[in-house]
Amino acid sequence: MKNIFLADDDADDREFFIDALKEVSIPTDIMLSNNGLELMKNLEILIQHPPPHVIFLDLNMPFKDGFQCLQEIRNTPKLKDIPVVIFSTSASDIFVDQTYEQGANYYIQKPTSFRLLVKSIEKVLTLEMWPSPRPQRENYILSIT
Template sequence: MNQLNFNILLADDDVDDCDFFKEALEETSVKANLFMVHDGVQLMDYLEKKTQDNLPDVLFLDLNMPRKNGLECISEIKQNKKLAELPIIIFSTSLDSEIVETLFKKGASYYIRKPGDFSKLKKVIENALTTAAAENFKQPARASFVLQP
């Protein structure tokens, strides 16, 4: 795992959650470059400016963002030929079963409920990246879609 180096894009409007994610990621064994955007419009602008060759390896996407929410973003991403294969890990405070089901059907790679505990956050980020990378970021069976810390 240590030989891999991920380019991760985090889309989250909560600055504290972004800082928490960054600190947790730095304390995992995963090597990564982290880029952040803070709303859905910024996310789509960021992705549109990228070429196929320099897209992030994975997007951690919050659902509740201003200007354009995560559901709108995933729909746009999956309909865009250049972006459609971008692995998306939903990273949200809610765990509504209907929303989880919708996101699975829309093609998200995994779903993580944001843990409030720092050690659990480190564990779930590392687990998400190692599991997703081992599966070439392909969507798992529905039973394995929601990752737990």
């Protein structure tokens, strides 16, 4: 059972994600956060427990956005090694560059079909992200076809 976190303010996207997880062959347990503040609180509670296998992090969120969460995670000793996969609608160069600089592990532009969403999550769950080093910049964006 892989323990994963998702932080996304979009209810539809959270629902798509949960539905997609049901079709992923790897068994998972998901902890949902509606924004960055919630995510950081949830991470605090779980700090005593085994850390999550991966955090899927949306960028554009109210209260605390993905960039702020990423920075806090990487600056907190107990959290800094948790793999973070950016999960955003935008694939703007600025966002991609900034999150790579901040130490995210992979960047996924939210897929435009359910089928691709399932494949994306499956791909992330099979990746060895911890404790292996981060990919080179050219392999940072995960594209699923």
